[in-house]
Amino acid sequence: MALPLCALMSEIKRIPPRSGVAFVLPRGARLKVTDPQGEQVADLVAYNRDDTGEVLSNGRTLDYLSKIYLTAGDPVYSNRSRIMFEIVEDKVGRHDFLLTPCSADTFRIIYGDKNPHRGCFGNLAEALAPYGIGPDRIPTAFNIFMNVPIDSETGVLKVEPPLSRAGDYLVIEAKMDIIVGLTACSAEQSNNYAFKPIDYEITEAD
Amino acid sequence: MALPLCALMSEIKRIPPRSGVAFVLPRGARLKVTDPQGEQVADLVAYNRDDTGEVLSNGRTLDYLSKIYLTAGDPVYSNRSRIMFEIVEDKVGRHDFLLTPCSADTFRIIYGDKNPHRGCFGNLAEALAPYGIGPDRIPTAFNIFMNVPIDSETGVLKVEPPLSRAGDYLVIEAKMDIIVGLTACSAEQSNNYAFKPIDYEITEAD
Numbered sequence: 001m002a003l004p005l006c007a008l009m010s011e012i013k014r015i016p017p018r019s020g021v022a023f024v025l026p027r028g029a030r031l032k033v034t035d036p037q038g039e040q041v042a043d044l045v046a047y048n049r050d051d052t053g054e055v056l057s058n059g060r061t062l063d064y065l066s067k068i069y070l071t072a073g074d075p076v077y078s079n080r081s082r083i084m085f086e087i088v089e090d091k092v093g094r095h096d097f098l099l100t101p102c103s104a105d106t107f108r109i110i111y112g113d114k115n116p117h118r119g120c121f122g123n124l125a126e127a128l129a130p131y132g133i134g135p136d137r138i139p140t141a142f143n144i145f146m147n148v149p150i151d152s153e154t155g156v157l158k159v160e161p162p163l164s165r166a167g168d169y170l171v172i173e174a175k176m177d178i179i180v181g182l183t184a185c186s187a188e189q190s191n192n193y194a195f196k197p198i199d200y201e202i203t204e205a206d
Numbered sequence: 207m208a209l210p211l212c213a214l215m216s217e218i219k220r221i222p223p224r225s226g227v228a229f230v231l232p233r234g235a236r237l238k239v240t241d242p243q244g245e246q247v248a249d250l251v252a253y254n255r256d257d258t259g260e261v262l263s264n265g266r267t268l269d270y271l272s273k274i275y276l277t278a279g280d281p282v283y284s285n286r287s288r289i290m291f292e293i294v295e296d297k298v299g300r301h302d303f304l305l306t307p308c309s310a311d312t313f314r315i316i317y318g319d320k321n322p323h324r325g326c327f328g329n330l331a332e333a334l335a336p337y338g339i340g341p342d343r344i345p346t347a348f349n350i351f352m353n354v355p356i357d358s359e360t361g362v363l364k365v366e367p368p369l370s371r372a373g374d375y376l377v378i379e380a381k382m383d384i385i386v387g388l389t390a391c392s393a394e395q396s397n398n399y400a401f402k403p404i405d406y407e408i409t410e411a412d
Contacts, residue, residue, distance in 0.1 A: 059264070059306030059346030062363065064315050068304070069361030079342055081311030098274070098304070100265030105287030109270050136285055140265030140346070152358040155275030157268065 010203045015042070017195035020123030020183035022131060024049055025174045028205030030088065033144050033182065033198060034169040039162045040196040041185035043101045043120045043141040045128075046076070046084050049177040052133050054078045058097045058140045068150070070095060075175070076142060084178055089171035092164045096146035098157070101138060102187035111188065120183040131179050138181075144170050146190055161192035216409045221248070223401035226329030226389035228337060230255055231380040234411030236294065239350050239388065239404060240375040245368045246402040247391035249307045249326045249347040251334075252282070252290050255383040258339050260284045264303045264346045274356070276301060281381070282348060290384055295377035298370045302352035304363070307344060308393035317394065326389040337385050344387075350376050352396055367398035 012034075015021055020043075025031050033042050048054035060077040062068055070076070072090040075083040100106075103121030107113040118125075125135040145162040184198040185191055220242075221227055226249075231237050239248050254260035266283040268274055276282070278296040281289040306312075307330055313322030324331075331341040351368040390404040391397055 053340075053342040055342075057306060057346070059304065060311075063305045063312065066363055067361045068356060068363060079306075079344075081309065081315065098265065099269045100263060100285075103287065105266075106269065109287065134259075136259040136261075138285075140263070150274060150356055150358050152356050155273045157272055157274060 010201050012199050012201045015182065015184040015198045015200065017184050017197055018117065018123070018186040020120060020127045020181060022127035022179060022181045023202070025178050025180050025202060026204065027174050027177050030171055030173045030203045031180065032169050032171045032201045032203070034167065034200070035145055035162070035164040036166060036199050037196040038164055038166040038168070039192045039194070040164065040198060041146040041162055041190045042144040042198040043124070043183045043185055044144055045124060045138060045141050045181040047131070047133060047179045048078065048084070049179050052131065052137070052179065054080050054082070055137065055139050056084055056142060062097065068097060070097060083175045085172045085174050087170060088173045089169070091168040092145055092162070092170065094147050094163045095170070096143040096148040097140070098148060099140065099143060099146070101141050101183070102185065102190070106187065117186050119186045123183050123186070124181040128179070128181050133179070159189040216407050218405050218407045221388065221390040221404045221406065223390050223403055224323065224329070224392040226326060226333045226387060228333035228385060228387045229408070231384050231386050231408060232410065233380050233383050236377055236379045236409045237386065238375050238377045238407045238409070240373065240406070241351055241368070241370040242372060242405050243402040244370055244372040244374070245398045245400070246370070246404060247352040247368055247396045248350040248404040249330070249389045249391055250350055251330060251344060251347050251387040253337070253339060253385045254284065254290070255385050258337065258343070258385065260286050260288070261343065261345050262290055262348060268303065274303060276303060289381045291378045291380050293376060294379045295375070297374040298351055298376065300353050300369045301376070302349040302354040303346070304354060305346065305349060305352070307347050307389070308391065308396070312393065323392050325392045329389050329392070330387040334385070334387050339385070365395040
């Protein structure tokens with residue numbers, strides 16, 4: 001019995017610990033992001049493939065959804081107020097959309113590192129460079145599986161271990177042709193002090 | 207008795223309801239933003255005057271401060287993790303740093319307006335154009351006096367009337383030469399359904 005073409009074409013790829021990738025996700029295609037070992041964050045950024053001045057926007061999205069925690073059924077908007085992608089499946093239900101990708105500065109400022117890792121920010125910058133996207137244009141990311149509770153009285157936020165367990169995943173569907181940057185996050189706090197890989201799989205539209 | 211030069215040079219300016227301005231705030235200068243009538247929001251954005259690719263970043267700031275509500279003593283960071291300005295006085299203690307400036311799209315999506323106002327976004331875009339800053343480069347703003355409580359369980363956010371009363375103010379001090387965009391906010395919800403002016407005053411460093 002022949003499998004449908006879309007199933008045959010999909011392939012699970014692995015992002016090694018503390019690294020990142022970028023790729024095009026065509027309109028209608030789905031991206032499944034899996035935490036293969038549990039408690040690992042994946043930072044995701046997205047740009048309009050045909051005009052990279054259009055980029056995902058936490059401010060627009062949180063405003064239009066009137067909430068800070070996104071899950072299945074929620075659209076993610078660009079800085080031009082257009083829907084870039086939608087979350088279509090979510091096995092975890094807790095992700096962050098407030099914080100920027102960790103960077104050498106993050107490790108210097110928060111952790112006091114003397115020779116800091118370049119972090120998700122450096123990994124994204126390298127992965128996005130072939131698409132003509134410079135580091136200044138990396139926005140606040142959609143941080144899949146990142147667990148950032150907030151005290152509603154004081155506004156104090158904490159970075160706690162992800163709620164994701166081995167094999168948990170989130171699926172998005174592109175609503176325009178987008179360039180996606182995706183990482184296996186490099187920050188100690190975000191991943192309960194163990195760096196693990198992230199798996200991803202693209203399923204083209206039928 | 208002669209007044210000090212800085213006092214002689216300062217002048218209170220008024221931003222009319224639903225409009226905006228942009229100006230340079232030199233390093234060391236202070237900007238006082240006053241709500242003259244109460245319950246009125248002012249959206250503030252900032253760019254490095256010498257390289258406008260550097261812009262204020264809510265993601266970096268919230269990460270480094272580990273909180274979402276800023277007040278006196280808190281620095282505001284750029285996308286390059288440098289301190290752009292610091293809040294030095296705050297008579298209100300509740301401001302928002304999660305949401306983007308209201309725009310025609312905001313009014314269309316949230317309010318269902320058929321012929322929407324251009325909002326703070328359009329006002330900032332016009333005010334920033336002479337500095338070579340295009341609309342795609344308007345980030346999530348620091349929304350002075352905006353009151354956005356969050357339910358820590360669900361993540362649901364509400365836009366409630368500002369806590370500012372007539373004459374309340376916030377003062378920032380520039381830590382680099384910055385271009386500031388500043389508005390008297392145009393969104394009904396944010397200002398308890400009455401559009402009012404915003405006053406501002408620049409005091410040069412001694």
